[in-house]
Amino acid sequence: MxxxxxxxxxxxxxxxxxxxxxxxxxxxxxxxxxxxxxxxxxxxxxxxxxxIPQNVLDKAIEVLNGPLSTHYTAPSGNEELKEIIAEKLSNFNGLNVDPSRNILITPGSDSGLFYAIFPFIEEGDKVLIPSPSYPNNFGDVSLAGGVPISVLLKEENGYQIDINDLEKAVSEKTKMVIITHPNNPTTTVYNRNSLVGLCDFVIRHDLILVCDQAFEDITFENEMITPAALPGMFERTITTFSVSKGMGLSGFRVGYNVTNDLFMDKLLAAAVNILGATSTMAQIACIEAFKDLSxxxxxxxxxxxxxxxxxxxxxxxxxxxxxxxxxxxxxxxxxxxxxxxxxxxxxxxxxxxxxxxxxxxxxxxxxxxxxxxxxxxxxxxxxxxxxxxxxxxxxxxxxxxxx
Ligand SMILES: Cc1ncc(COP(=O)(O)O)c(C=O)c1O
Structure with missing residues (x-):
């Protein structure tokens, strides 16, 4: 069977x-x-x-005590949460988006990542993945019927992306590049050189970029650049975010995908089929967390x-x-x-x-x-x-x- x-x-x-x-x-x-x-x-x-910070815990308890927590939020997500995320995207990521059109709240970013990949990948499509990388990047592509292609990141390059290696791996069948940025497991924060080169590559070969920024909140010496904010990229990038890592709220299961109107229209239409809706209590508690990220x-x-x-x-x-x-x-x-x-x-x-x-x-x-x-x-x-x-x-x- x-x-x-x-x-x-x-x-x-x-x-x-x-x-x-x-x-x-x-x-x-x-x-x-x-x-x-x-x-x-x-x-x-x-x-x-x-x-969990005390104010976020207090808010979660307040929601649980009220009537809302046992009821659905729309599959697209809580509007107030999306508004406060849009502010953060503007301040932190250099992305100016319309919260009601370009943000989709997801039940964690594992499902968000799959939902960024699945709508694009059909049987036999090839996907370039600079690696070592988050295992779900390979798994998600395979589940969707695609073929994940590892592009080796080298320690001697500080695990930064070498565009020549991407050029060697690309073919007619390539549809997408997936990066985890900062990378898990190497912790690499891709530098401007890597990302400008990557974006130029993605545009030149007419590809889609999926960028998983689950670890973006905590970087040390290096500048954190969001590829979707680089010229020509918003129209071909889906960025996946999470409150699990940097904010330590993994049990709340809240993530969010950000993309352009054209892609988001389809993601919103099928969200109920694939994601359902994210926890009402967790979303409202997350609004509290985003109010003060200190x-x-x-x-x-x-x-x-x-x-x-x-x-x-x-x-x-x-x-x-x-x-x-x-x-x-x-x-x-x-x-x-x-x-x-x-x-x-x-x-x-x-x-x-x-x-x-x-x-x-x-x-x-x-x-x-x-x-x-x-x-x-x-x-x-x-x-x-x-x-x-x-x-x-x-x-x-x-x-x-x-x-
Ligand atoms: C790189 C990366 N992306 C996404 C996730 C998924 O996180 P969550 O579903 O908790 O948002 C993880 C979890 O380990 C991760 O390491």
Whole structure:
């Protein structure tokens, strides 16, 4: 019977018949916590501790106590939320949009990302994905029937986009480029050179750009540029945003897609078929969060501190290294001199009692790497303790190999 399913679904492993090592598939990953393993593989700020600002919590409770929360919002989203998001898009992203025409609220940005890709990708369409990159970029394209094509980002280029590599990969069948910006897992904030080159490439080859900016709120040294705001790009870009990462509101399941009238008209028409509507309570609480985004400054301070400590600890392990994270709360660690990423991932669960992510899930360039989420727990010391345990285990691993 399985052959009756779409091709993109048939080969998937949801964890029912075979254990999946993907942190976000099935429940085997969360079960590790019951065995005393610390989970550094879910990109969810301060999990499992509290991350919500008091005023946002108060608003959520107020909505729950009132009549609205158990009723639908229109599939397009709460109008007041869209208005305040439009202000943020103007101030932060350099995008001046009409809130009622160019913003669609989505139940988280995973569905938003799929809904940015799916309307364009038909059987056999090719999609270029600079990678390592967010696994859903590959998965979403395959589910839609398209063919994801990895375009390798190189560490020696600071994981910036090399347009020559995109030129080598493009063909008549190419319809789209997807970028995660800042990138997950490498944390790269694409610089002006990368983005101007990318936009010129996208326009020259008459492609669509999907840009996932779920991690945009917290960047460090580098300027955060929104490609949709560059000349000629708004008419061919769908940008996906989220309140999960920078604002630490992942459990609210709120994201938003931003695009031009032409594309948005279709997205609005089919939103009820594909997305339904986003939680009424969560949307109203998010209005409160957008009113004063200064709480993100505290998140930034914490993550800045942690990335510097991680950089010291990880780079003090012989034969292991990482670049300084440029955004958010992830570390992308090269363990290729020790073994495969699966081998090291499994070893760390057993020896260090820490579950990170096997880098091979992040596409080309992911093998031999681990993704470590530095953003877990409220308490810095707990994070540092996990990192020290990783260090001890990786040193022991090498000693055992040479013994
Ligand atoms: C790059 C990226 N985009 C989108 C998402 C989805 O986030 P959410 O659905 O919580 O908005 C994630 C979550 O891990 C992510 O890492």
């Amino acid at each position: 399985i052959e009756k399913m779409r091709k993109g679904f048939r080969g998937l492993n949801g964890g029912l018949f075979e254990k999946s090592a993907k942190a976000d598939v099935g429940s085997s990953y969360t079960k590790l916590a019951q065995d005393g393993v610390d989970l550094m593989g879910w990109a969810d700020p301060f999990t499992p501790d509290r991350s 709480f993100i400054d505290n998140f930034r301070e914490v993550f800045d501190r942690r990335r510097k400590v991680a950089y010291e600890i990880i780079n003090s392990i012989p034969n292991v290294h990482m670049l300084m994270p440029e955004s958010g709360f992830l570390a992308w660690v090269d363990v290729s001199k020790l073994g495969t990423s699966k081998e090291i991932y499994e070893y760390l669960i057993k020896e260090a009692k820490v579950a990170v992510n096997d880098g091979s899930f992040y596409g080309d360039g992911g093998q031999g790497h681990l993704r470590i989420v530095l953003g877990i727990y409220r308490d810095d010391e707990k994070v540092y303790d996990c990192l020290r345990r990783i260090k001890e285990a990786l040193i022991k691993f090498q000693e055992n190999k040479t013994a």
